[in-house]
Amino acid sequence: MPEVIILGTLALDSVETPFGRKDNILGGSAAYAAFASSFFAKPGIVSIAGKDFPAGHKAALEAKGIDLTGVKIEGKTFRWEGFYEFDMNEAKTLKTELNSLAGFVPEIPDGYKSAKYVFLANTDPEIQLQVLEKMDNPATIILDTMNFWIQHKKEHLVKAMKKAHIVLLNDGEARQMFDTPNLVKAAKKVLSLGPYAAIIKKGEHGALLFTKSHHFNAPGYPLEDIKDPTGCGDAFGGALIGYLARAKSHDQAVVRKAMVYASVIASFNAEDFSLERLKQLTHKEIEGRYREFVQMRNF
Amino acid sequence: MPEVIILGTLALDSVETPFGRKDNILGGSAAYAAFASSFFAKPGIVSIAGKDFPAGHKAALEAKGIDLTGVKIEGKTFRWEGFYEFDMNEAKTLKTELNSLAGFVPEIPDGYKSAKYVFLANTDPEIQLQVLEKMDNPATIILDTMNFWIQHKKEHLVKAMKKAHIVLLNDGEARQMFDTPNLVKAAKKVLSLGPYAAIIKKGEHGALLFTKSHHFNAPGYPLEDIKDPTGCGDAFGGALIGYLARAKSHDQAVVRKAMVYASVIASFNAEDFSLERLKQLTHKEIEGRYREFVQMRNF
Numbered sequence: 001m002p003e004v005i006i007l008g009t010l011a012l013d014s015v016e017t018p019f020g021r022k023d024n025i026l027g028g029s030a031a032y033a034a035f036a037s038s039f040f041a042k043p044g045i046v047s048i049a050g051k052d053f054p055a056g057h058k059a060a061l062e063a064k065g066i067d068l069t070g071v072k073i074e075g076k077t078f079r080w081e082g083f084y085e086f087d088m089n090e091a092k093t094l095k096t097e098l099n100s101l102a103g104f105v106p107e108i109p110d111g112y113k114s115a116k117y118v119f120l121a122n123t124d125p126e127i128q129l130q131v132l133e134k135m136d137n138p139a140t141i142i143l144d145t146m147n148f149w150i151q152h153k154k155e156h157l158v159k160a161m162k163k164a165h166i167v168l169l170n171d172g173e174a175r176q177m178f179d180t181p182n183l184v185k186a187a188k189k190v191l192s193l194g195p196y197a198a199i200i201k202k203g204e205h206g207a208l209l210f211t212k213s214h215h216f217n218a219p220g221y222p223l224e225d226i227k228d229p230t231g232c233g234d235a236f237g238g239a240l241i242g243y244l245a246r247a248k249s250h251d252q253a254v255v256r257k258a259m260v261y262a263s264v265i266a267s268f269n270a271e272d273f274s275l276e277r278l279k280q281l282t283h284k285e286i287e288g289r290y291r292e293f294v295q296m297r298n299f
Numbered sequence: 300m301p302e303v304i305i306l307g308t309l310a311l312d313s314v315e316t317p318f319g320r321k322d323n324i325l326g327g328s329a330a331y332a333a334f335a336s337s338f339f340a341k342p343g344i345v346s347i348a349g350k351d352f353p354a355g356h357k358a359a360l361e362a363k364g365i366d367l368t369g370v371k372i373e374g375k376t377f378r379w380e381g382f383y384e385f386d387m388n389e390a391k392t393l394k395t396e397l398n399s400l401a402g403f404v405p406e407i408p409d410g411y412k413s414a415k416y417v418f419l420a421n422t423d424p425e426i427q428l429q430v431l432e433k434m435d436n437p438a439t440i441i442l443d444t445m446n447f448w449i450q451h452k453k454e455h456l457v458k459a460m461k462k463a464h465i466v467l468l469n470d471g472e473a474r475q476m477f478d479t480p481n482l483v484k485a486a487k488k489v490l491s492l493g494p495y496a497a498i499i500k501k502g503e504h505g506a507l508l509f510t511k512s513h514h515f516n517a518p519g520y521p522l523e524d525i526k527d528p529t530g531c532g533d534a535f536g537g538a539l540i541g542y543l544a545r546a547k548s549h550d551q552a553v554v555r556k557a558m559v560y561a562s563v564i565a566s567f568n569a570e571d572f573s574l575e576r577l578k579q580l581t582h583k584e585i586e587g588r589y590r591e592f593v594q595m596r597n598f
Contacts, residue, residue: 087480181386183503184523204482205504208521217518217595222507224483256598296516297596299555 001111002044002067004245005138006033006238007131008121009078009101010049010057010071015273016083019227025274026057027080029121029144032231033238035278036265037119038064039286040242044112046070046131048104050077060279069109075100088226089203108134117245120164121234122146125156132163140250143195144168144237150177162194165250168237170201183208197255199240201233207259214252218259219297221267221289228273232266235278239265264289300410301343301366302544304437305332305537306430307420308377308400309348309356309370314572315382318526324573325356326379328420328443331530332537334577335564336418337363338585339541343411345369345430347403349376359578368408374399387525388502407433416544419463420533421445424455431462439549442494443467443536449476461493464549467536469500482507496554498539500532506558513551517558518596520566520588527572531565534577538564563588 008030014023030047037043044067051073061068076099082091106127116139120128128143143164149157150173157177161167167190169177174186183200187210190198200208206220243258244250264286271277307329313322329346336342343366350372360367375398381390405426415438419427427442442463448456449472456476460466466489468476473485482499486509489497499507501519508515542557543549563585570576 087474089480181388182523182525184521188523202504205501206516206518210521215521215595216598217505217521218598219505219516219518219596222483222509222514222516224481224487226481253598260598296514297518299515299517299552299559 001042002115003041004037004043004117004119004241005046005070005112005115005131005135006030006037006043006119006121006241007046007106007128008033008123008234010045010047010053011078011080012053013230013274014079014081015228015230017088017228018084018086020273022273024054026060027230027274028078029123029231029234031061031275032234032269033119033121034061034066035064035275036235036238036262036269037242038066039265039281039283040239040261041117041245043067043238043242044070044109044115046106046108046112048072048074048100050075050100053077060275070107070112072104072107082230084229088229091230106131106134116140117241118142119237119241120144120160121237125149125153125160128160129156129163132160140165140241140244142166142168142237142241144233145173147173147176158193161190164195166197166199166255167195168199168201170203170233174200184210196250197252199259201236203232206263207236209252209255209259211252216252216256216259218256218263219293221263221293223267223270226270229270230274232269235269236262236266260293261286261290264293300341301414302340303336303342303416303418303540304345304369304411304414304434305329305336305342305418305420305540306345306405306427307332307422307533309344309346309352310377310379311352312529312573313378313380314527314529316387316527317383317385319572321572323353325359326529326573327377328422328530328533330360330574331533331568332418332420333360333365334363334574335534335537335561335568336541337365338538338564338580338582339560340416340544342366342537342541343369343408343414345405345407345411347371347373347399349374349399352376359574369406369411371403371406381529383528387528390529405430405433415439416540417441418536418540419443419459420536424448424452424459427459428455428462431459439464439540439543441465441467441536441540443532444472446472446475457492460489463494465496465498465554466494467498467500469502469532473499483509495549496551498558500535502531505562506535508551508554508558510551515551515555515558517555517562518592520562520592522566522569525569528569529573531568534568535561535565559589559592560585563592
């Protein structure tokens with residue numbers, strides 16, 4: 001039985017960065033999040049893929065112990081094509097083909113319903129709400145989103161946020177959603193909706209945690225060689241929920257450690273295309289970089 | 300005798316932010332740096348001001364124990380006029396009047412020459428070099444600069460950097476100077492010129508320290524109310540050299556603590572216009588926020 005349920009996309013990505021181009025590689029928020037989560041707890045994915053989804057991609061997910069019984073197979077797989085410029089800061093989308101994702105109605109296998117840890121990765125907030133309705137009684141719900149939903153489905157998004165324990169936003173999304181340049185103010189607005197914690201992801205600058213009584217600053221890892229930052233935010237969220245599931249807690253002291261592990265996994269993810277680096281990643285490497293995080297903020 | 304020599308500008312600033320407008324207020328890199336430094340060690344300024352420099356501004360500097368015998372009085376004071384938009388991230392310059400700064404040749408009072416700690420705040424690198432030539436044998440030289448000098452006086456700037464122990468750059472300047480989007484690569488280029496340490500200032504995102512064998516990440520302080528960020532970078536540099544002078548060391552463990560104190564002082568500086576907040580700032584408040592920094596990075 002999966003311990004962590006991850007709702008998100010499975011995709012065939014075509015990505016170009018200054019370090020090369022790769023076509024039809026494994027991507028999507030659920031793929032990145034589940035891979036990252038798998039280092040800490042057993043994930044199950046709720047998603048949809050097409051009949052063209054390569055057997056190799058499926059095998060790669062299964063090799064990480066990821067449960068795929070919540071993945072519908074229908075039509076053609078969602079495709080994303082994008083590129084990064086010299087500074088690698090922002091993905092530029094060239095093409096999005098929704099394909100089977102367009103009519104996706106999530107189905108939750110019975111074996112998933114009692115799971116206590118849920119990560120609603122970036123997807124339509126209406127679908128995020130549908131998944132929550134079908135779960136028994138999750139102990140921790142983490143919700144992620146993106147600018148598109150803030151712009152086009154804000155009411156549903158607010159509704160979904162109200163049901164979440166932890167809301168993830170990147171800095172631009174936080175500013176956009178709450179119409180303020182100040183991240184502290186934006187985080188307070190998140191908390192006023194009900195969530196216990198707001199986490200603001202700032203890419204290479206790390207991430208901030210705000211609860212009513214605490215704030216925490218997780219550093220970014222200063223990577224000298226970034227090959228492809230696609231999926232780092234999803235990997236961050238996946239590792240976060242995985243760590244909380246392993247710790248069976250979302251106390252803020254636990255969330256702090258979880259954020260550092262999430263930063264560790266996300267930093268490895270950027271070192272190669274698709275999930276290539278996470279496929280090879282060992283617990284020894286994770287612990288080594290975690291210790292480096294401890295060192296790099298020691299004063 | 301001053302323990303810390305600060306080369307920089309004294310200015311009359313006119314600043315507009317979303318929180319108001321102030322005219323002819325005390326500004327300039329030397330003013331901010333010396334104020335910040337004064338919490339840790341006795342600073343002396345090398346600069347120039349005009350006959351129009353208000354007695355009140357002079358008295359404010361002297362009230363902090365700042366030695367002004369290295370300040371020439373000649374012609375009219377350097378003036379800067381600028382504003383900040385909603386996001387407060389970047390000063391937009393409306394007007395710069397160099398005035399007496401135009402022909403400035405620094406003179407170092409005899410009482411300054413044996414000082415061991417020197418902060419070359421943002422000024423013409425030729426003037427930075429002239430000051431270093433006149434000092435006896437400083438133990439620690441910190442150099443700051445800005446995009447203008449990178450663009451127009453790169454050769455002199457490189458020469459000055461080679462003589463510094465610690466180079467401060469903001470992230471944009473680091474990328475510009477070394478023609479790379481990657482801050483780790485830029486920092487390594489700084490170190491290859493000779494400095495013992497490179498510090499990359501990232502505004503609200505904190506600052507990074509790189510030495511040949513260590514890296515450190517100082518968090519930014521999540522301020523909810525920023526009134527005027529002018530001078531925060533200068534205050535950071537001034538507090539940094541002041542702390543090192545007090546500790547009589549630039550070992551990397553000391554530089555880490557110094558960077559956190561520098562972040563503390565810079566965060567207070569943004570809370571009001573000009574040096575108003577630093578005028579009122581107490582050691583108790585500094586220690587209180589330092590403890591908050593310890594808390595906010597604890598995991």
